[in-house]
Amino acid sequence: MSIFANLTHYxxxxxxxxxxxxxLIWxxxxxxxxKKRREGKKEPWIVDWSKFLFPVVLFVGVLRSFIxxxxxxxxxxxxxTLYAGDMIVADKWSYGVRVPILNTRLFSKPGEGIERGDVAIFKFPKDEKVNYIKRVVAIPGDVIDYKNxxxxxxxxxxxxxxxxxxxxPEEEDLFVIERFPTGPVGSNEYKEHTIQTSKIITDADRGLGLYHRFPLTIPEGKFLMMGDNRDNSYDGRFWELVDDQKILGKARFIWMNYNCVTSFEDCDHIFTTIE
Known part of the structure; x- marks a missing residue:
């Protein structure tokens, strides 16, 4: 999977x-x-291919970079929320227009549009060639604690x-509904989502092996990301907070699942929106 992630980056x-x-070639x-070529003379192959590829890469580039x-x-x-093999579509405009590759904002402030509860795509802090997907559980200004x-x-x-x-195959796990605030401090705006968590108290639940010391105040322009499969997720508890510039888009829709194509499993997830 890391090879695939690197390939998509390049x-x-x-x-x-x-x-x-x-x-430019065209x-x-x-x-x-x-004008200098004799009438009827065939175009050089590099010109012919450039004329064909330019509108294609322009369309794909604009689509991937901004939409x-x-x-x-x-x-x-x-x-x-998501199964391994889910093929999803993420929109880029929800988190502001950004410069391709550099991912810096053009017309918005850092953090604008990113809300607590979003399922977001971002560059993995430990290897920025790899894209990760987690839920935004804490935004700038939040004071958070996590234990037991x-x-x-x-x-x-x-x-x-x-x-x-x-x-x-996680028969030892269970589902719980997590209800957390999505609006500013003191508001009555809440969002519910299902998380998968083991009955066993893990080392992370006890505060062992974590990157951060809790309670933790989220600084400006930073976000804490955690997986919905709480006890089987390598997430923001174990590495640094994600910077606004590293966030790529908001996950919106599951259009297919790899396992559904190969073995007719997990087909119930396709054609569903991501909450």
Missing amino acids: LAIIIILAIPVTG LIDSLFYK IEPYVIPSGSMQP KQFTINGEALEYQYVGPARA
């Missing part, structure tokens, strides 16, 4: 670079060489409600 760079290269040929981009979920760390499976935001302990057993 593919995005190649597409962006191909736009000016193919466009333009130079049109201005200087096309939507496809991703494949590599693991079960976001169960039950209890998550607290701004002094308010989140509510949990048992909803049933987890899907195989």
Whole structure:
């Protein structure tokens, strides 16, 4: 999966670079060489390919950079919201127009549009060639605490409600409903989502092996990301907070699942929106 992640990273760079290269070749040929060629003489192959590729890479580049981009979920760390193999579409405009590759904002402030509860795509802090997907659980200004499976935001302990057993093969796990605030401190705006958590208290629940010392205040321009499969997720508890510039888009829609194509499993997830 890391090989695939690296390939998608370099593919995005190649597409962006191909736009000016193919466009320039086509333009130079049109201005200087096309008129000098004898009538009926075939165009050089590089010009022919540039004329074909330029509109293609331009369309794909604009689509991936500013509108939507496809991703494949590599693991079960976001169960039950997302399964491994889910093919999703993320929109890029929700988090502001950004410069391709550099991902810096053009017309908005850092953090604008990113809300607590979003399922977001971002560059993995430990290897920025890899794209990760997690839920935004804390935004700038939040004071959070996490211990013994209890998550607290701004002094308010989140509510949990048992909803049933987890899907195989995690028979020892269970589902709970997590209800957490999405608006500013003191507001009555809440969002509920299902998380998958083991009955066993893990080392992370006890505060062992964590990157951060809790309670933790989220600084400006930073976000804490956690997986919905809380006890089987390598997430923001174990590495640094995610910077606004590293956030790529908001996950919106599951259009297919790899396992559904290959073995007719997990087909119930396709054609569903992501909450």
